[in-house]
Amino acid sequence: MPGAPNRPPDPAPEPRATPPAAEPPERKVLRRLAPCRVALLLEAWKGAPSAEVIAPFEKAEAAYAAGDYANALSALDLLSIRFAEPRWPTLPEPFRSLRVPIPAPTPPHWDPEHGLAPADKEARRARRAADEQLALARASVEWLGTHGVDLADLAPRVAEARTLLETEGAGGPFFERIDAVWDAVRSRAPRPRVAAARAPPAAAAAASPTAGEV
Numbered sequence: 099m100p101g102a103p104n105r106p107p108d109p110a111p112e113p114r115a116t117p118p119a120a121e122p123p124e125r126k127v128l129r130r131l132a133p134c135r136v137a138l139l140l141e142a143w144k145g146a147p148s149a150e151v152i153a154p155f156e157k158a159e160a161a162y163a164a165g166d167y168a169n170a171l172s173a174l175d176l177l178s179i180r181f182a183e184p185r186w187p188t189l190p191e192p193f194r195s196l197r198v199p200i201p202a203p204t205p206p207h208w209d210p211e212h213g214l215a216p217a218d219k220e221a222r223r224a225r226r227a228a229d230e231q232l233a234l235a236r237a238s239v240e241w242l243g244t245h246g247v248d249l250a251d252l253a254p255r256v257a258e259a260r261t262l263l264e265t266e267g268a269g270g271p272f273f274e275r276i277d278a279v280w281d282a283v284r285s286r287a288p289r290p291r292v293a294a295a296r297a298p299p300a301a302a303a304a305a306s307p308t309a310g311e312v
Contacts, residue, residue, distance in 0.1 A: 123167035125277060130174045130196070131158055132280035133234040136241060137196055138290035142187040146293040151180050155290065192233035228268030232259055235279045238287075247286055252279050 134155055138147050158173035175198070181189060182197040189196065236256050239249045259275035266272065 121273075123171070124162070124165075125273070127158070127162050127167050127170045127174065128277060128280050128284065129231055130178075131155075131162055131170070132284040132287075133193065133238055134158075134174065134177060134196055135284060135287050135290060136238040137181070137189055137193040139245070139288065140189065140193065140241070142189060143293075144187070146291050148186070149292045151177070151186060152290060152292045154180065159289075192230060192237050195230045195234065224268050228263055228272060231273075231276050232256070232263060235259065235276055235283075238283055239279065242283065242287055247288075249282065249286065252282055255279050 138152065138155060143151075154173045154177040158170045158177065161167070161170035161173060178196060178198040180186060188194070239252050239256055243249050255275045255278050259272050259279070262269075262272040262275065
């Protein structure tokens with residue numbers, strides 16, 4: 099229009115992220131169960147975890163083997179709460195991501211995702227979850243490889259997953275590699291064991307062959 103002030107054209111709307119497709123429940127369980135197995139083997143437990151920590155893991159394993167994925171997820175939720183309790187050791191990164199999230203209270207407008215559309219929020223959460231899966235897979239393969247478990251054949255899978263995540267995003271090809279890693283970790287890593295119960299001092303003294311000797 100003649101005489102109209104010059105102004106830049108309106109920016110084109112950014113394409114909205116496509117929300118990820120729903121994952122099969124057995125895959126959701128495996129992606130938590132396998133790294134939890136490694137987390138329970140770490141040196142942070144100083145030998146072996148308590149029975150209170152092992153119990154939900156064993157329940158999740160049994161439910162997963164029986165195809166009861168709802169109860170497996172419930173048991174893993176309880177295990178993630180145990181991981182966050184201050185009475186248990188603090189897990190190192192990236193295994194710390196297996197704890198139940200305890201966000202600090204902040205005003206809603208401080209959240210960088212506050213103004214995003216629901217689909218965009220979901221896409222960002224999916225990418226964060228994929229980043230955590232990649233970090234857990236890499237750390238698990240490296241840790242087990244230095245503790246007597248031969249997982250050399252899995253290093254290429256982790257490398258492929260990293261490349262796919264950067265080039266194609268958190269799609270099916272990425273999770274195919276990640277799930278192959280978790281299947282191998284679950285089948286090859288030793289099962290976490292419960293810490294031996296310590297006898298009370300009085301009982302230990304009574305059981306000693308020298309107890310009562312002068």
